[in-house]
Amino acid sequence: MLLWQGVQTRIEGVRKADDLTLIPAEDDPVPPAGTAVRCAVEDERRTALMRTHSGLHLLCGVVFRDYGCLVTGGNMEPLSARMDFDLREVPPGFKQAVEDACNAEIEADRRIDVRTLPRAEAFDIPDIIRTATNLVPPEVQDVRIVDIVGLDTQADGGTHVASTRQVGRITVAKVENKGRGFRRLRIKLSP
Structure with a gap:
């Protein structure tokens, strides 16, 4: 405003x-x-966006850990979002399994740390880029790293809450087929 x-x-x-x-x-x-x-900045909206952004990282971490899938796109609004994955086949029970795993990580109350590393050091971290395409421009020499400790470490420039418990409950509202093995997961966060 x-x-x-x-x-x-x-x-x-x-x-x-x-x-x-x-x-x-x-x-x-x-x-x-x-x-x-x-x-x-309106605090209520900013906090909702921080929760949602951290929730997307949590979702990405769960899907990468459990299914080995990279992110191909995404979008968010306060307390709702979508993330697209390169997932050829949807296993039976996928939607519920992802939702349960995300909420278990929320209950684990994992710390979310942010730090900046020189580019070469950042890119030495295994799987630091969880997107199908590296979106960090070559001219960026200091890379901001967001770490959901024990789950997900990524290069990222957005704002986050301090721990997974602050995300609140995640519901996987829908899994959509976006063609050629790409799946879209729509999530909602509790108010």
Whole structure:
């Protein structure tokens, strides 16, 4: 949100072209050009996104550990998300097994650590890239590492909660076939 002259403008999106354009909520006032503004992040939304992002890492860690599958895509909103995997065949009971394994990791209350390593050192960590394509640009020399201790270690730039218990319960809402052996898992987190 933008804060200016005692007024609050909610920002609902960003459009990127040559510059970034903030998209205000439809009926919110917009500050006149040249007005000094402060920016703030709505804590409830930020926390929900942190929980969801950590939940996706947890999901990725479980599916990689139990099925050896890499991520081919994903997206998230507060408390709901999807992650796509390179999974040729869906084993019987897959959906429930993944959900149960994720929730067991939540109950384990694993610590989530964040650190930065020089690129060469980061890429010496086995399986540091859990996506089918390495998305870390070559010019990035310091790589941020997110570690769900004992489950999942990945290069990542997003915000996270401090432990798996803070993610809350995960429900695997749906498993979809996206063609050529790609599967999409849709998850929901408890409010």
